[in-house]
Amino acid sequence: MNHEWIKMALILGLLSCVGPFAIDMYLPALPVMAESFGAPVEAVQYTLMSFFIAFGVCQLFYGPASDMFGRKPPLYFGLILFALASIGCAFAPTIEWLIALRFVQGVGAAAVMSIPRAIIRDRYTGTKATRLMTTVMLVISISPMLAPLAGSALIGPFGWQSVFVAVTLATILSLLLAGFGLPETLQPADRVPFRFGAMWRAFRTLFCDPGYMGLTLIGGLGMASFFVFLSTSSFLYTEYYGLTSTQFSLAFALNALGFFTASQFAATLGERFGSVSVVRWAVTGFAVSASAMCALIAAGFDSFALLVAMLLLSNSFLGLVVPTSMVLSLDDHGPIAGTAAALGGALQMLTGAVAIVLSSLVFDGTPLPLVASIAICALLALGLSLLTLRRSAAVLVQS
The missing domain is CATH 1.20.1250.20 (MFS general substrate transporter like domains)
Known part of the structure; x- marks a missing residue:
């Protein structure tokens, strides 16, 4: 593995960790949040559900956008939106506000789920792509192993809001890494013009x-x-x-x-x-x-x-x-x-x-x-x- 390979694997892996960290660090906070808001457990669980809905569906928009405008602009948009929503979550006054802000957070997190895969495909195919994908997944593996413990460590002394502050700081770091360390892998000549017909044809091609x-x-x-x-x-x-x-x-x-x-x-x-x-x-x-x-x-x-x-x-x-x-x-x-x-x-x-x-x-x-x-x-x-x-x-x- 050369230096460029390792750098890309680390950056893409850290970018891909943003979404999982927002889930895994958050899980230990659910009972505390229910008590803090005086809300039933079901209402607090809706904050997780709203994130997943946005996280899954909005990938459909980031993919075509990255084909039309390049990989980095939609990535920047998603990370900035995610960071702003995370700050809002930390200061949410009611459970209803938190549910809505978690949805917005999921909209931003969807960018770092789909775009890193496309970046890998821009550079490599076959087993080379598989090797980079698995290296990225190795970096992602820190989330289910460490994030719940990190969340528990923060919630005790600093409250559930500290989880969202930590996620915000991690997102800012990811944004800086993407801006200064990640090259644009889709050149202007290879971009697909912004046309609804072209997007529909792409989806039809894939479904067929x-x-x-x-x-x-x-x-x-x-x-x-x-x-x-x-x-x-x-x-x-x-x-x-x-x-x-x-x-x-x-x-x-x-x-x-x-x-x-x-x-x-x-x-x-x-x-x-x-x-x-x-x-x-x-x-x-x-x-x-x-x-x-x-x-x-x-x-x-x-x-x-x-x-x-x-x-x-x-x-x-x-x-x-x-x-x-x-x-x-x-x-x-x-x-x-x-x-x-x-x-x-x-x-x-x-x-x-x-x-x-x-x-x-x-x-x-x-x-x-x-x-x-x-x-x-x-x-x-x-x-x-x-x-x-x-x-x-x-x-x-x-x-």
């Missing part, structure tokens, strides 16, 4: 491409299984298995570590066996391990150690599936990489949101609904991979 849609949804189903884990693990680990908050954080970090450690081997395996083969075999491993985990829990082998070990294994396979499928989905769409990255991110967020809603309807505080939901996501991803990769193997780029 079975390879793109299949790979996007394979990654989306993988992410959906992880979203289900995020939404239920705290209740399951602390209430069912009796873990303390610190023990929960460590167990949570262990599963995240499996995902991000495995992702670092995606590019190397892609170079040796081909990216299509990596996705095919990793999805198969994900489906087999998730199904085995579900079968063991259903058979009565209710052990916390077993659950953590099986989640670690299945999440490790996900670490190979997600970055490789992301890169493959963009390979054939260089001229509209921003739009393709944005649509992919939005579809994956929507898939995850649907999975959370459906799993919450059957969650009863025991591990079985969680592992069954993960197994269903894995089996659907396997079926989709069999259709998509067999149909697209002849045209997908293998490096």
